[in-house]
Amino acid sequence: MSLSLENIFPERDPVAQQLPLLGSPVPIIALTLAYLAIxxxxxxxxMRNRKPYNIKKVILVYNFLQIIGNCWLSYLFIVTFYTRRAEVPDFGCLSKYPNTPTLxxxxxxxxxxxxxxxxxxxVxxxxxxxxxxxxxxxxxxIYHHIMMSIFVYYLATYYGSAGQYASVIIMNCAVHGFMYTYYFISALNMNMGLWWKKYITRLQLTHFVLVLLHHSYPLxxxxxxxxxxxxLWFAVCQSLIMLWLFGNFYVRTYLRKHQKAAVFADQNKTVKTY
Structure with missing residues (x-):
């Protein structure tokens, strides 16, 4: 992998090298292995012989902080890339801008x-x-969490800039903002807001389609x-993989269950007519 990365990037980013958890791959690899083991x-x-822990308050705090953090980061990248028109010369090809240190x-x-x-x-x-x-x-x-954390580590360490992935960050954080809002509402009241759960999956699917288009354009x-x-090719391939995985989840969770419920309702009607 190191040789492949050296072919893509001539050198590591000097700023990223100084940031905690970015200089060496050991921390992220150790954290990921520990995550998988746990x-x-x-x-x-x-947990085999234990009852589920009641951690509702911890989850509420975690979800609330995730909402704030993801919305803030989505806003930050919108401001950074899409309102500084004089500093961003080409929206179809976002890359590093050495002449704009603030950006x-x-x-x-x-x-x-x-x-x-x-x-x-x-967590x-x-x-x-x-x-x-x-x-x-x-x-x-699990795949989604590990893929994102390890890839963003390499993107930050070796390239040192979001570049064309700014759109990924904006949409990913926006989707997570909606997702954790759903989790927060569900934790407060299990019967509230459940009807719009499937729309979050639709939003995720739309997000992957937009990422696919945005990274296919410069190619x-x-x-x-x-x-x-x-x-760019990595983003295209991952978009296709995630569309397949999330698409299967959507079909299995919503469409097939809806079809089974419809069949069951029809059978009940048939029984009642006799």
Missing amino acids: VLVIGPIF QKLNIRGLYAFYLFKVIDY ETIFFVLRKSFKQVSFLH IFRPQCDFPKGL
């Missing part, structure tokens, strides 16, 4: 904050384990764009 092995064994400073700090959010997201799965909600500890859930129409082609 949620897949240690946690289930620990670059916001860029790396915002990317670093996004990276920390992705690491903190590991959510641990909550699932402590509540013995093992159904939510799915392949999709097809702007081949001279100096944003690393490997990162």
Whole structure:
């Protein structure tokens, strides 16, 4: 992997090298391995003969802070990239801007904050384990968390800028803002707001379609764009993977259940006519 990264990036970003958890890959690898061990092995064994923990207050605080943090970061990147029109020369090819130190400073700090959010997201799965909600500890859930945290680490460490991924951060944080608002409302009242759960998944699917289009554009129409082609292709491939995974989840969770409910209702009507 190191050789592949060296082919994409000539050197590591000097600013990112000085930030905690970014200089060396050891911390993120250790955290990820510990995360996998806890949620897949240690946690289930620990909870085997125990009742689910009542951590409602902790979850409420966690969800509220996630709402504030994600909304703030989405706003920060909108301001950084989409309101500073004089400093951003090309919206179809966002990359580093060495002649605009203020923009670059916001860029790396915002990317670093996004990276920390992705690491903190590991806590959510641990909550699932402590509540013995093992159904939510799915392949999709774990893959998404690990992929995001490790990739953003390499993006920040080696490239030192969000660049074309600014759109990913804006939409990802916006979607998470809605998602954690749903979690917060659900934790307050389990019967409130459940009807719009499926719309969050639709929003996530829309988000991946937009990411796919945004990163396909410079590959097809702007081949001279100096944003690393490997990162563009990675975004395209990951968008397709996430569309497939989330699409399967949506079909399995909402469409098939709706079809089964409709069949069951029809059978009940048939029985009542006799």
